Amino acid sequence: xxxxxxxxxxxxxxAYDRHPTSQVVTMDQHQFLIDCGEGxxxxxxxxxxxxxxxNHIFISHLHGDHYFGLAGLITSMxxxxxxxxxxxxxxxPLKAIIDLQLQAADxxxxxxxxxxxxxxxxxxxxxxxxxxETFKVFHRIECWGFIIREKRKPRKINKEKIGGYKLSAESFxxxxxxxxxxxxxxxxxxxxxxxxxNPPNRSYAFCADTMYAPSLAEKVKDVSMLYHETTYLQxxxxxxxxxxxxxxxxxxxxxxxxxxxxLLIGHFSSKYEALDxxxxxxxxxxxxTDLALEGVSYRIT
Amino acid sequence: xxxxxxxxxxxxxxAYDRHPTSQVVTMDQHQFLIDCGEGxxxxxxxxxxxxxxxNHIFISHLHGDHYFGLAGLITSMxxxxxxxxxxxxxxxPLKAIIDLQLQAADxxxxxxxxxxxxxxxxxxxxxxxxxxETFKVFHRIECWGFIIREKRKPRKINKEKIGGYKLSAESFxxxxxxxxxxxxxxxxxxxxxxxxxNPPNRSYAFCADTMYAPSLAEKVKDVSMLYHETTYLQxxxxxxxxxxxxxxxxxxxxxxxxxxxxLLIGHFSSKYEALDxxxxxxxxxxxxTDLALEGVSYRIT
Numbered sequence: 001x002x003x004x005x006x007x008x009x010x011x012x013x014x015a016y017d018r019h020p021t022s023q024v025v026t027m028d029q030h031q032f033l034i035d036c037g038e039g040x041x042x043x044x045x046x047x048x049x050x051x052x053x054x055n056h057i058f059i060s061h062l063h064g065d066h067y068f069g070l071a072g073l074i075t076s077m078x079x080x081x082x083x084x085x086x087x088x089x090x091x092x093p094l095k096a097i098i099d100l101q102l103q104a105a106d107x108x109x110x111x112x113x114x115x116x117x118x119x120x121x122x123x124x125x126x127x128x129x130x131x132x133e134t135f136k137v138f139h140r141i142e143c144w145g146f147i148i149r150e151k152r153k154p155r156k157i158n159k160e161k162i163g164g165y166k167l168s169a170e171s172f173x174x175x176x177x178x179x180x181x182x183x184x185x186x187x188x189x190x191x192x193x194x195x196x197x198n199p200p201n202r203s204y205a206f207c208a209d210t211m212y213a214p215s216l217a218e219k220v221k222d223v224s225m226l227y228h229e230t231t232y233l234q235x236x237x238x239x240x241x242x243x244x245x246x247x248x249x250x251x252x253x254x255x256x257x258x259x260x261x262x263l264l265i266g267h268f269s270s271k272y273e274a275l276d277x278x279x280x281x282x283x284x285x286x287x288x289t290d291l292a293l294e295g296v297s298y299r300i301t
Numbered sequence: 302x303x304x305x306x307x308x309x310x311x312x313x314x315x316a317y318d319r320h321p322t323s324q325v326v327t328m329d330q331h332q333f334l335i336d337c338g339e340g341x342x343x344x345x346x347x348x349x350x351x352x353x354x355x356n357h358i359f360i361s362h363l364h365g366d367h368y369f370g371l372a373g374l375i376t377s378m379x380x381x382x383x384x385x386x387x388x389x390x391x392x393x394p395l396k397a398i399i400d401l402q403l404q405a406a407d408x409x410x411x412x413x414x415x416x417x418x419x420x421x422x423x424x425x426x427x428x429x430x431x432x433x434e435t436f437k438v439f440h441r442i443e444c445w446g447f448i449i450r451e452k453r454k455p456r457k458i459n460k461e462k463i464g465g466y467k468l469s470a471e472s473f474x475x476x477x478x479x480x481x482x483x484x485x486x487x488x489x490x491x492x493x494x495x496x497x498x499n500p501p502n503r504s505y506a507f508c509a510d511t512m513y514a515p516s517l518a519e520k521v522k523d524v525s526m527l528y529h530e531t532t533y534l535q536x537x538x539x540x541x542x543x544x545x546x547x548x549x550x551x552x553x554x555x556x557x558x559x560x561x562x563x564l565l566i567g568h569f570s571s572k573y574e575a576l577d578x579x580x581x582x583x584x585x586x587x588x589x590t591d592l593a594l595e596g597v598s599y600r601i602t
Contacts, residue, residue, distance in 0.1 A: 013380050014343050020373075038373040039340045042315050062405035064376045072321075072339040072369045079314050093405040100401065104363035104394040106442050141407050 002027050002150065002202050004225070005297040006266065007043035011231050011245075012065040014038070015270035019294060020065035023227070024049055025148050025204055026297075027130055032148060033057045033073075034206050040069035041076050047295050051077055052084070056125060056132070059090035060208035061143035067094065071101045078109040085112040089124055089134070091142050092117040118144050127151070135219040137210035140244045145210070147223065149203040155195035162194045202300050205260075209267060211241055212250035217257035225300045226260035227292065229267035234281050248278050252285035261301070266292030303328050303451065303503050305526070306598040307567065308344035312532050312546075313366040315339070316571035320595060321366035324528070325350055326449050326505055327598075328431055333449060334358045335507050341370035342377050348596050352378055353385070357426060357433070360391035361509035362444035368395065372402045379410040386413035390425055390435070392443050393418040419445050428452070436520040438511035441545045446511070448524065450504040456496035463495045503601050506561075510568060512542055513551035518558035526601045527561035528593065530568035535582050549579050553586035562602070567593030 003026055008019030020037025024044070031053045033040075044051055051073065059067050067090070077086065088094075095115045102109070116124065118134060124146075125132040133147045154176035167189075171181040175191045182188050205220040207228045220226055231245035240247045248265065255263040263286050265278060272278075275291055282289040290298060304327055309320030321338025325345070332354045334341075345352055352374065360368050368391070378387065389395075396416045403410070417425065419435060425447075426433040434448045455477035468490075472482040476492045483489055506521040508529045521527055532546035541548045549566065556564035564587050566579060573579075576592055583590040591599060 013377055014346065019343075038370065039343060042320075042340060045315065062402075063408075064372055064402065064406060068369070068373045068376075069339065072365055075365045075369075076314055091405070093401065097398065097401050097405065100394065100398050101363075101365065104392070104398065104442075105365060107364075141405075 002204075002300045003297050004204060004227070004264070004300065005047060005049065006292045006294050007040055007047065008035075008037045009266040009268060009292045009294055010065075011267050011269050012063065013270040016273050018268065018270075019043060020068070021060075021209075021267060022069065023206065023292075024054070027148065027150065029053070030055070030127075030130060032132070034146060035060055035066040035208075036068075036070040036073055037065045038068040041073045043294070044073075051080065052082060055084060055086060057086065057088045057090075058124075058132070058134075058144075058146050058206075059088070059094060060137075060145065060206070061139060061141055062091050062093060063141065063209070066209070070094075071098060074098070074109065074113060075102075075105070075107065078107065078111065082109075082111045085114060087114045087116060087125070089116045089118055089132075091144070092119070118142075135216075137208050137216065138213045138244065139209045139211070143208050143210065145205065145207045145216070145219065147203055147205045147220065150201040152201055153198045155191065155197055158194055158196050165189060165194075204300050205258075207254070209244070210246060211244045212246050212254070214254070214257060217254050220254075220258045220260065223258065223260050225262045225264060225298065226255050226258060227264045227266065228254055230265040230278055230282065231267050231269045233272070233277055248281035249285055252282040252289065255286040255289070260286075261288065262298075263289040264292050264298060265289060303505075303601045304598050305505055305528070305565070305601065306348060306350065307593045307595050308341055308348065309336075309338045310567040310569060310593045310595055311366075312568050312570050313364065314571040317574050319569065319571075320344060321369070322361075322510075322568060323370065324507065324593075325355070328449065328451065330354070331356070331428075331431060333433070335447060336361055336367040336509075337369075337371040337374055338366045339369040339373075342374045344595070345374075352381065353383060355387075356385060357388045358390070359425075359433070359435075359445075359447050359507075360389070360395060361438075361446065361507070362440060362442055363392050363394060364442065364510070367510070371395075372399060375399070375410065375414060376403075376406070376408065379408065379412065383410075383412045386415060388415045388417060388426070390417045390419055390433075392445070393420070419443075436517075438509050438517065439514045439545065440510045440512070444509050444511065446506065446508045446517070446520065448504055448506045448521065451502040453502055454499045456492065456498055459495055459497050466490060466495075505601050508555075510545070511547060512545045513547050513555070515555070515558060518555050521555075521559045521561065524559065524561050526563045526565060526599065527556050527559060528565045528567065529555055531566040531579055531583065532568050532570050534573070534578055549582035550586055553583040553590065556587040556590070561587075562589065563599075564590040565593050565599060566590060
């Protein structure tokens with residue numbers, strides 16, 4: 001299972017029962033929270049997502065609609081008796097804000113909160129099952145995108161082809177990670193002839209709040225699913241640029257340039273009640289587009 | 302019109318679609334926000350209460366469930382183009398928290414936010430129509446209660462009794478505020494004979510989060526409506542005391558001792574889904590009790 005569940009799809013001003021930005025990415029038993037706008041902990045409850053399974057939180061930038069729900073969430077995790085450590089990746093000034101809030105409440109969390117300040121592009125987390133990378137996007141203040149990738153899975157032994165050989169467990173492991181082996185009597189076995197490749201690794205890229213920047217396409221090249229903000233419809237391109245945001249057409253253009261498999265659009269301005277036109281405009285350029293709708297989970301394939 | 306609308310009636314952990322503490326007190330065209338838990342701005346929208354009419358915000362203490370919605374609300378007021386100044390009364394450490402949040406977002410509010418640090422009991426606001434007082438309550442950290450009072454209204458001229466006299470405008474004003482006047486030919490007119498008293502001034506007391514303290518009854522003596530927290534039912538008195546909270550019976554006892562006209566109870570622990578017993582237990586001691594229910598407005602009479 002690899003997918004993303006939308007908790008908030010609106011821009012700064014909550015409207016029409018749409019909430020500020022927050023998403024949960026699920027990869028098997030792992031859950032990653034990306035951004036944490038006000039009300040995120042209530043949205044997690046509403047959609048029956050267990051707070052206890054989230055061990056990594058990524059905050060793209062310090063506009064309030066992307067993190068004002070964080071202090072409530074980490075406090076509630078404490079009240080619920082969490083003991084597992086929590087890793088928080090965010091722009092550096094967030095640490096002082098959280099420290100002050102905990103201090104004012106005279107609260108000591110019952111779990112370790114590891115604060116990882118964002119500062120350079122590249123790898124943030126390197127687990128045996130997944131990797132998380134960060135890259136800079138273009139907003140009014142310092143702002144980061146994130147890519148969550150499955151890690152290369154071992155190849156599968158092709159039982160029909162391997163039938164005649166007797167090999168050590170070590171040799172099997174080598175074949176599965178793509179290395180050739182030599183048998184006791186000197187025969188070379190090429191991994192490609194006796195193993196099957198798994199499907200390619202899937203990936204999800206979250207582009208946060210950003211103005212249109214073709215260079216982003218390189219950063220998110222070939223991802224399985226690209227989330228790109230579309231605060232405005234195409235006609236408001238000037239306003240989008242002035243406010244460091246993007247339009248439907250711009251997001252779709254990035255998806256084309258990046259060769260993304262699928263595009264998810266969100267961060268809709270509160271000036272729009274209906275969202276249909278966002279989809280129409282983006283699909284005209286990049287057909288495999290979906291609206292990021294709250295409470296909906298999108299499979300990453 | 303004088304009343305209070307409940308936006309959040311739950312204790313620290315949001316549960317059963319109940320929200321953390323927030324209330325709006327309405328007195329004619331004035332609105333006062335008391336506490337501002339996470340999600341308050343969404344609750345204001347849900348119950349169609351205009352953010353623009355709120356010019357005073359009072360924060361009882363710095364546990365997150367009483368103020369984590371504040372940064373979002375004041376930011377949204379700015380995005381909506383507010384120009385009217387806003388007065389915020391809160392424990393001193395809140396100022397640094399808000400300043401850091403605005404600075405991290407590179408946000409300058411388009412209106413004046415006046416921060417008034419709470420530090421001493423007594424009068425906070427003295428308007429021609431109302432007064433707001435604060436008093437200390439007993440919680441794990443510094444915590445304040447608030448009383449909003451109507452100001453003494455002028456008496457009404459009794460047209461039947463005043464018929465025979467010819468008086469200056471100034472003399473009428475004196476009679477209305479309860480002073481006797483003398484006519485040009487030396488006749489004494491006693492204000493009580495020619496004016497009618499208005500009904501007594503109404504008042505609303507908010508006791509915040511507090512453990513049981515009989516001395517509070519003196520502070521809120523004779524109020525028209527007393528809000529007192531009841532985090533727990535009567536049987537959990539020990540837990541309530543250990544956590545600096547109160548039970549139904551304790552809240553009702555304060556209402557009796559204070560000679561309050563009506564009692565409103567709230568701040569229910571998330572361990573309780575049904576609230577009926579809170580009402581039953583409190584009414585057994587103080588019959589004129591109501592549950593603080595979200596979205597409901599209670600008239601103060």
